[in-house]
Amino acid sequence: MITMENVSKTYSNGVTALNDISVHIDRGEFVYIVGPSGAGKSSFIRLIYREAKPTKGKIIVSDRDLSKLKERHIPYLRRDIGVVFQDFKLLQKLTVYENVAFALEVIETPPRTIKRRVQEVLKLVGLEAKEKMIPSELSGGEQQRVAIARAIVNNPKVVIADEPTGNLDPDTSWEIMKVLEDINSKGTTIIMATHSKHIVNTIKRRVIAIEDGVIVRDQQRGDYGYEI
């Protein structure tokens, strides 16, 4: 699904965020990316959906060699990847339904398919009753579930989430984790950067720990491993 070989990322300001990383993530895996602030977790995530380009090394995402990927083919890579962020990135003027449908409209999905798919995923994240509300009328957890619905609505092979529970209280975080686990159980690969020791230590999955741009640990059913 995702393979990185000797990948380094140095930003234009000279900061090396990732240094000679090699990793392989299989289809259907659930992977936590952990590490202290500034370790390079977000950089790792940005490389996968080609928001950033590696300075060195090779990255393959769902059979696409990203170093050879032409600019104009990036949109097609993104259609295979759902992305979720700490700050939800919802359009405030659109309803829940419209926010999710938006992702399908811009890839020119037929209207009938849009309707069916949006209803399906809203049900999956438990928001079918709130489809007519706008984001400001929802709780943080609900907003994040809308964002997840949008990320998965076109059946991506992988969902990458950068601190999806970062802005949420513990109870709400569990809601989100339930949804992500659910999606994962249906076969979607999940990669999630997090600072939540509690989540990582409770829902045991593969843990990749990054420190100073280097993978220091890669462990199936691992622990968070840091004291907060």
Add this chain to the structure above:
Amino acid sequence: MKMELLYEINSGVTTAMKFRTLLRHIREGTKNIFRNGWMTFASIAAVTTTLILVAVFLALVLNLDQMARNIEQDVQISTLIDVTADEDQIVQLGEEIEQIDGVAEVQFSSNDNELSKLIESMGDEGQAWSMFEQDNPLNHVYIVEASVPEETEVIANQIEELDNVENVLYGKEVVEQLFQFNSYARAIGLALIIALVFTAIFLISNTIKITIIARSTEIGIQKLVGATNSFIRWPFFVEGALLGILGSLAPVAVILGGYYYIYNNFANVVNFRFVELLPFDPFAWQLSGMVLLIGAVIGVWGSVMSVRKFLKV
């Protein structure tokens, strides 16, 4: 919804844009228009001002051009023959004129003939000249036509050198002045219009820049979920084209109304043959079409500029 529009993706791969998608871009582009009120108004006003000027200028220059060409095509050299010349000398002069390079036709016109032409062309007032019929003060004339209008002057100069020629008359001054005036008008008008066109383009591209900035979150999410670059750009092209077209509506009204008025009120007042206005149909329609097209081009150009600069997709 079987209708499909072919368009190019920058790769050169031709893809079919679904009709539904085209409608979507038009809808989005139209929404953008209403989003930034004052800038939209300023852009449209700039396009309107520009195009009204373009229209007036084009109407003037094209009409003057047509007039100048009419006169030019019409240039005949009237060779006034000395009243003292006898019949043989007149015939000889005619032959000499025919031998000049570039002369297409030489026609003799007697003084009686000239007088009746004059009386006719003056209309009612011409009757006053009838009294000269007994004692014709005019000359016999050779009417000479050049095969190329531009050579008229050279030929006229040569005829002037021949014997028994009293004077040579042709529309030299009128034509030259008209062409002169026209070339000044063209230079000044063009400079003014180019300046205005760029102002309009600048204002439109700024308006669209504001839209792009206002929608940057939306554009970011579009990119995130895999919208292609051309999909993201299209509504802005539509917005630009709409601004240009909206700006050209008032000018089109001015052209159709104004030209209709001028044509009907002035075209027949001036009765010189060469001061003939271009007919309302098709000229006013063609001019309107041109103005609409220029408006749309200005709009699209403005949007292309800001999309290139502010939409790094």
